Amino acid sequence: MATAERTKQAISSGMLKAVTDENGDEIRYSLQKSPRRGRLIRQIQGNQFEEITTFSQAELEAGNIYYEHQMPEEPFWVVRDSLQLQSSSPSLPAVLLPITVSFSAADHNVSSQLWKNKGLDVVQGQSKVIDRSRLDASNLLASLAEAERSTQDVLFKVKEFPTHGRLTLAGVDITQDAPYFHQEDVDTDALEYQHDDSGAPSDSFSFRAWLNPHGRGPSSPPQSALVMEEIFRLNVRPRDSSAPELVSLDLLLEVLQGSTEVLSKQYLNTIDEDSTPDEVRFKVLKSPTNGQLVNTDTNQQIKEFTQEDINAERVAFVSDGSLSQGFMEFTVSDGKHHTTPYTLHVGILAHTLMLTKPQEIFVLQGDDQTPITESMLRASTGGPIEEEVLYKIASTPKYAALMVDRQTTHAFTQKQINEGRVSVRFVTSTSPRDSIPFLARSRAANVSSVLNITVKPLAKIAKDPLLPRGATVLVDGQLLDATPLANKAKTLPTFTVIQKPKSARFVRMKGQGEGEPVNTFTQKDLDDGLVALEILNNTGKQADADAKDEARLLLKAHGVPPAECVLPFTTAPYSPTGVYGARVIKTPTLPDKKGAPPRRPYGPGQTTASPNSGSRKTPVVSRRGNLWSILVPILIILLLLILAAVLAFYLVRRNKTGKHNVQTVATKPKNGDVSQETFRKTDPANNIPMSSIDGKEADPELLQHCRTTNPALKKNQYWV
Template sequence: MVKAGIILYEHTEPVGWAATDSFIFTAFSPPASLPPHTFTIYISYDNTGPEHRTVLLANSGAVVAEGSRVTIDKSKLDASNLLGKLPEEERHSYEIWYGVTILPHYGTIVVGERNLTREKPNFSQFILNKYGITYVHDDSETTSDIFHFDVWLNHKGKPTQRPQDTDLMVSESFNITVTPVNDQPPFFKTQAPGLRVVKGDSVALGPENLQVEDLDTLPEDIHYTVISKPKNGFLALEGSLNESTVTFTQADVNAGKVYFVQDGHPTSGIFYFSVTDGFHHPLYKLFNLEVDNVTITVVNNTGLSLVQGQTTVTLTLQHLAAVTNKKNMTIKYHVTSPPSHGRLMIMDEVAICFDQDDLRLGKVSYHMTDLSSSQDSFELALLTAESNLTNQEVNITVKPLIHLGDHVRIADGVPVKLRKDVLDATELASISASDPIFEIIIPPKHGKLVKAAYGLGGPSQAVQSFSFTDIEQGRVAIEEHINFTAIYDNATAVRQNVTANVLNDSFVFLLKATNVQPAKGEFVYVVLPYDPKTGKHIIAETPVQPTRNPSVDRMPDAVSSMNHPSHTHPTTRPHRIPPKTRSRHRWGNHTRSRSTISTAPKSTLGKHDEPPRNPPVRVESLPRPASDPLLIILPFLACLLLIVILVVLTLVFRHRREKRAQPAMIPDIPENSGEDIIPHSPYLGQPERSLTVPSVVVTPLTPRCPVNPVLEAMHSAALVPAMAPPDSPLLLCTWTPVDHASTHQCSPATPTLRQNQYWV
């Protein structure tokens, strides 16, 4: 019996708020038995549970009809058991008061002749016991309401207020159930019920197609009846799409359980129906059924792309995809025009027809066989059982295998070299074992590409093509010419960086290499204003469009095209050059020059405003012709002076060499001075007489005095004129050796020259 749960304890004697009860029992099973045991029962109003959810003596709630009123009395709400918390001798000094903390939402509580408000929310248990309170519903289409209250013990004779001791106060809520009254007729929420359906398809009706509302009737109680069936299909319930139905509810429509099954006829149709809530007169309406033909829509046709050197690519749904407006429809792709420079393959066979599953599984691929073109294409026709879509072209593009610099900045008016860090075709040169060639298809809009010419002062020449080796050697540059002053119509503001902006420019090129496909690419850069008066470049913070790089860019932050000198690798950090060493771009300077561009103009108005910090731009430019003629003439004069100095030095050195060679060229004079010395001189050759040089006959004053010091000093000089051929008409003086005796006859003094006589 205990296990069956039929043994109960019933509390009959009145007690306070809490009490204790017990009984003594024993248990036995012959021949064994238990000694007596005491079973204790704790009695309290706090012992709430599923069958008793309140601590009050009564809190059962109330039921009221929609738009009516109900009285709440002691039988529905009683808190007199709170007095059990006090000693019995004190209970007569207290009374029970209620205070409504949250008023009902859809009704009003009336106490006597007044309505409870937030300012006056209190009533007592005495009023409930003698008169009761009234709940008045506001006739809204609601099914429930509730109000919350506090109940406490208040000392008689004292103002009514909540106690500080929460043990003497209880907080609960009172539930009110509203019985709806069917006083509202149903009405159509969809003014024009209808449905569009694809030919031969089945579509579920929803609230957006058909919806009737009744404020006091549930959707399950709103019934539809088909009076006239449609001519192009039938209505059916979910799970029985092959069986026609003529009755359903609004709940079925809301749950998507009502279907219209189109029978394949292309014509539209209608059906006539009625709807009622079972209490008011039914409503009648027409439901329109419009039929659409099966159509195919291409939702994805991005084309294919190959990188230079790549000849195969897989065609997937990410490149080509189509859908139809009919469910469970298979789409076939038929190749109507094959590729011109390759072929489509499914596995190892040429693809003529394939479907969505082949694209989803990646079975279709394109193979380029002709490497002379930078693009290809093929045409498709998309077919279903009931429709088709033709002339769908899929483009195939070859992307250049090049790494382009991002956010490249070019100074205006200065030829700026293109370095390897912004146009890097190293990988292409490696796989093709050749020097890639850049052919300019579309030149820059505001400038041109130039190549440095060799020689002193040689001007740069515009080019239509260049090689990757030219890039590596720093021979290719961009020269922009933009009239920023005309654009912004304020030269002073441009210099002070007030309204200066930057402009985007680009050029399109065709990149070629041996044994790979050519590919088109575009190099995008930003042109910075340049002030020729101050020699500074002006930078304005303007969003820069990224360079359109067909391949993966490995230069994430190429600030400018001159971040690295010509002899460094792109990954090598360049040495910073102080501003004092900024070079001028003239003919006389054929070295690569870099100038750090200042981006912080000074403020001259009021306090010194710190300008916004902009990253410096390094400019490496080619030599360019100067605008000052003196800078052309002065180098020319310097070169001419240098040539003159070289000629003079050459003549001086030759003269000195000849003087040093003369003693060695003349042989020693023999003792017999009368002997001819010319045949014994192999260096001088046969002398010739010059008609322009006068001949001089030298007559010695004392021919027999060879020891004369004057003659002795002129002995060497007189030897060369004495060398003449034997048949010379000149009278030559032959110097012969003298004896010692004759020496005493000669005058030791130097002979005196007569008038008009000179030593020769």
């Protein structure tokens, strides 16, 4: 099949025909290999087509199946193509249909055999360049072997000149005496048509084109040469027939703060076929408030300029250094028509980006993620309207990951931070910290920094407790407690000493290895009281002063990242009455005041501060002392109690054995119990006065009935 370029060629039954298959069914074809320089299409109706991969023999015979050639980017003269089809009958082999596309093929639908011959629209009385997009005969060179193309040029000869204008070559008229020009002249925009301002609506010129040896003057083509003869048509439009049209797609001019930006055709470009660029004028109705328009040749402020000024880059905007936004309102006119006002917005880009020093971000052990807030990370351009700031991770983190909406990312914006959508988490459980370098970037500025991320221990740690020198204190929940981590991780946490304190050491208590230094212990060891902190005695010049110290430990648990714990504490000389932030289980040796041998009190004699007394400033009061300081007050109290008991007994005895004037009770209490009063006072009127008896006047007979001694009283007997 042979066809011309840019055409649709029907595939006839003479090229491809089969009646029925073995079963008597109609043959159908399917496309096995598509053409490389075109496509297989089916006519639906009229001028409507669709691309297909299968069709029937009936559709082919009806003339509805076409091959459509598609023009490549590079010129050619003859090109080969093909399509491979497979029929529905298994007994028939695949069919290969060769296709030849050539500019030499005659076709009434093709107006030109050149690569391009599109004609030209020109305004009455004006000139216009005939460029390569309108006239191109490069396909003549493509008819040669590639090695021969560099030795030939495409030569044009004007046969009939324009009736209502003239052709010029580099400003010089093309005449009957020298009617030649080359394709190279067209490629360099040297060929131009100038209309004579007559009222004719159209014009044209005819020419012949052939290949001429490179470097040789114009000569007639040889008899066997390939010669194309065609007409170039010119359409003349009346002047001022239409208003200028603004075709700029970008009506936002962005200028760096304090700088100058040229207004190019990207921002201000018009189309007016019947006016020249110097006739199209821009008039500024409202000037921008954040700068001014100037002519770059004079540096003077301007209010009007032409499209020619824009094309020559003679108009620029000068920023006044502020960060405020502005706009320019203008109209376009060709002298006869005026457009409605347009607006060109002027945005100022900050030349600096201010980054607040990023805070260290702490991720609590066991937490799935930690939000990054604006207070942790913020960059600003400082203007009334903040530019969008983009953060880009410079290198992939080793242990942590940054996320947006819980999805790992390598870039995020300040807006996403402000909306609470950015977070961080540790993805590996091998390090307690990570550093992430990043670049913060606005439209015109950037700044780099590092985001430090640290695991925060999920444990209770005493805050600078006071500990006595020379003593041993128990390391329990009062100093370290990782129970919250154990509850969350459902596993046993482990402490590992990574930096020993200068004035103390961790030792094991009870069992094998008691008193030996220990560098690793578990939360269970703390709960069982198996770990103590032995405070060394300071014998230097500062022995009587308080000293700061700390221990650093790594807290680990399965499935969570490790965290570094810092246990700060203060050491001071031991005092029996001191208040300390831990339970003292062993005290240092104390010298006697009078030089007696030193004594070491142990164990129960010690009292400790309350579990909440980790600070020296707010202790819970409790008295400590040695054995004697406790026993002496107790003995004194016991002695006073004994004296009080003796005195009370004496007073009670005295009251019971005194003189009473009572009357005996008639009945005797049962079993010696006194359920009611056994005596009562007598009426004073019935009292018998007592009188002393003189021995001389006593009756002898009476005296013999009186007792001289008191007989012993039995139980519950009283004198009356």
